[in-house]
Amino acid sequence: MIKGKRRWAVRPATIAPLCISLWAVTGAIATAFNLQPFQLLELQSQTLFFRLRGSIAPPQEIVILAIDDDSLTQGRDFKDSKTLAAIQSWPWRRTAYAEAINKLMAAGARSVAIDVLWDLPSDRPADDQRLRETLQRYAGRVTLASQHATSQSDGGGLEQFVNPDPSFQFEPQSIGFINYLAEPDGQLRRFASAYLNRIDADLRRSQPNLRSFDEASLQASKLPFVPPKGDYIFFYGGQNTFTTVSFWHVLHPQNWALLKQQQMFKDKIVLIGPTAAFLQDHHPTPFGEVSGVEIHANAIATVLENQALAEAVPDPLWRGLYLLFGVAGIGIAIGQLSKRATPRFLLAIAVAGAWLLVGHVSFAYAGFILPVVTPMLAIALSGLSYLGTGAVSDQLEKLRLRRTLERYVATPIVNEILNQPEDFQALLQGRKLNAAVLFCDIRGFTSLSYKLPPEELIALLNAYLNAMVEAIATASGTIDKFIGDAVMAEFGSPVSYGEQADAMNAIRAALGMRRLLAALRSQWQQEGKTLLYHGIGISYGEVIAGNIGSLRRLEYTVIGDTVNVASRxxxxxxxxxxxxxxxxxxxxxxxxxxxxxxxxxxxxRGREDSPTRLYSLVGLRGEPPTLYHQVHEELCRYLDYQQSRT
Structure with missing residues (x-):
């Protein structure tokens, strides 16, 4: 036997898991390969976490001696030119730094780190000599700056380390690398060592002992140095978070005396560097624009307090793999916890929000960076997939239910059923309810089927049934089935308007059927066609309603004693x-x-133990019984005629 090919169809129930798999795979790829749009979103989430955490107090061991706008102004405008002569114009004379270093060391500073590059001699040899003497005196306790520079030439890019002039270098040396690596969003987040590790290996071998500025400063201060657990700086805040003193105060006798009295620099790591806007040494950070020397202060404080931030899963490929299984597992779990689209969506949004909270707690309090935005998006999109496919599934279910019910019920009732909030499928499940059941049958139809030609019989029957169905539908009834020439209908299933309303609808339907059939007989009589008469029985009581049948054919119907009584x-x-x-x-x-x-x-029959009281329906109270008597007389003549022929 040759079997036909089975048609494969994608159902809404299978689309959601496919979509969840797609979001999980996309998120995993974006994470594993650090795709820039997603990387930018993750960096923005880290900025958000920093700002939600807010500024916190930095360690007191760090003080910044700022080359600030105030120092530039005082050096230019101060009346006592001898006191601030070395800082009257930029660049400052190197005697200013020599004097500051001497005073700081005399005041008990642990070390001094200078974020100013002295790669060439100045045009004042005497000043350079005084600075050399100072640096030699405090060799190993004063950290000088070194940087990586790239220049373009006809032969291509030229890379080199720009180090302090050899005349300023004394053993033991303390030279720190001051470059930071900008992230894709332009912000500085990682230690200088991250930049140093990116430099060409051959170039690095030319200076194997070069350390980052924060490491060199800490070692110069003789404080314990513990290598940070991660690459990311724990920013304590934005500008002016660290204790800052204007450079000119150190040179001014009265101000310096006050600073010494306050022991401002005793046992401190003192960073000297520009903060003035004029000197253009400000860089974007999670807390906005911050001067370079303040970024150094954040880096040193991070290492000093062992607060470095680290990727929870350093390997991007493993991060992507964890995200893949995590998002897929969460999506499947959501699907198991609820079968309805809206709760699934709300649950997905709740899980995404919870993940944001977990990411923030891990970042701000545990020092670990988790992927946040990418899994949140994948989880939220999984929820949207459930919501979207659920909406499609609901619409398809409504369409299927509409097609099922429209075979039995008037369109307004179908619309009312579909607008009910309960599950559509529940309407087709077995349930008990009270309803009025109506049976209608044509008198003498069997004998007519033998006498009339098939074409005429079918036309006559269709005209009759069309009128009967119209009367039932107008009275909000449900056509249950056609049994040959008989019609079965109920009122109160699948939608009930209340017991009395359902009963009155059955009455109005029966009276409408009487009226329409009388009109049809008048028409058929004029056309010389066969006249039809019918009988209608109605009862009210409990029925069981639902889809009944086999796998091949199901039919919405009602069963029970009330149905049997109406038929009898x-x-x-x-x-x-x-x-x-x-x-x-x-x-x-x-x-x-x-x-x-x-x-x-x-x-x-079937109820021999209890007689049933019966009533012949005349009409609605207050309406003339003319039609009832007319139909009754015609029916009696018709029945007498049929009886005389048997």
């Missing part, structure tokens, strides 16, 4: 020569609104 009552209309019979259970709900004729108590 419809069969009795012929015996009582009436077109509409209702039971006591229905009559009790509508008795104030209808006119009826009590036809007695009768035993129904």
């Amino acid at each position: 009552v419809e069969g009795l209309t012929k015996s009582f020569r009436t077109d509409i019979l209702i039971t006591e259970s229905l009559y009790q709900l509508v008795q104030e609104h209808v006119e009826v004729i009590f036809v007695g108590e009768h035993l129904l």
Whole structure:
């Protein structure tokens, strides 16, 4: 036997896991390969964490002697020109630095680190000589600056170390590398050693003992140096976070006397460097623009207090792998915790928010940098995938349910069902409810089917059923099924408007069916066609409603004793020569609104133990019974005629 190819279809339920896998893989790739857009987002999250943490007090062992705007102004404008003669114009004479170093050391400073590059002699040999004498006196306790420079030439880029002039270098040397590596967002975040490690190996071998400025400064101070656990500086704050003294105060006798009295520099690492805007030595950091000497202070303080920040997972490939399994696992777990789209989305957003909190705590309090933005985006997008596919699934389910229900129910009722907040599928599950059940059957249809040509019979039946369905739908009823020429309908399933309203809708439907069939008979009589009469039985009570059938064919229907009673009552209309019979259970709900004729108590097949009270429906109370009598007379003549022919 040849089997047809099975058509493969993607269902909304399978799309969400595929999307989650896509986000997890994308996040993992972005993390493993440090893709710049995602790297920028991660750096912005670190900036946010720094600012949420805020400025904190730095160690007291570090003081900055600032070449600031005030010092530049005082050197130029101070009346006692002899006192500040060395700082009257920029660049300052080197005697100013020599005097400052001597005073600082005399005041008990542990060491002095100078963030000013002295790579060439000045045009004042005497000044250079005085500086050399000072540096030689405090050799090993004064750290000088060295930097990496790149220049362009016809032959390509030329790299070199720019070191202090050899005449200023004395053993034991203390020379520190002052370059910092700018991150993709332009900010300085890592120690100078990170820059140093990026330099060409051959160039580095030319100066094997070169250390970063922070390391050299700490070793010069004889304080313990513990290599930092990570590459990232623990910034204590923005500008003016560290204790700062204007350079000119050290040169001014009265101000210096006050500083000595306060023991401002005793046992301190003193950093000398520019902070004046004019000198253009400001760089972007997580706390905004900060002068170079203050960045050095942050780096030294970070190492001194062992506060360096480190990547929680240093290897980018492993970070990507962890993110892959983490995001995928979270996505699957969310899918297992809830089956509805909105809770899944809200849960994903909550998990993303929790991850942001974990990242902040790890960063600010544990000193470890976790990927934050990329996994947050992947988790949030997983939630959106659940939400989107859930919405698509809901719409498809609504469409499927609409197609199912429109076979039975009027469009307004279908819309009302679909607008209900409960699960659509629950409407098709088995449930007990109270409803009015209506059966309608054509009198003598079996004999007609033998007499009429098939084309005429089908046309006649379709015209009749179309009118009956219209009457039922207008009264908010549900067409349950057609059984040959019979119609089964219910009122109160799948949507109930209340017991009395459902019962009255059944009454209005039956009266509408009477009216429309009477109109059809009038039309058929004029056209010379066969006339049809019917009987209607209605009962009210408990039924079980749901989709019933096999795997191949399911049908929304109601079953139960109320259905059986309605069917039996419809069969009795012929015996009582009436077109509409209702039971006591229905009559009790509508008795104030209808006119009826009590036809007695009768035993129904299957209910021989308790007789059923039956009523012939005349019409609505207050309306003339003209149509009822007309139909009753015509039906009696028709039944008499049929009886005479048998």
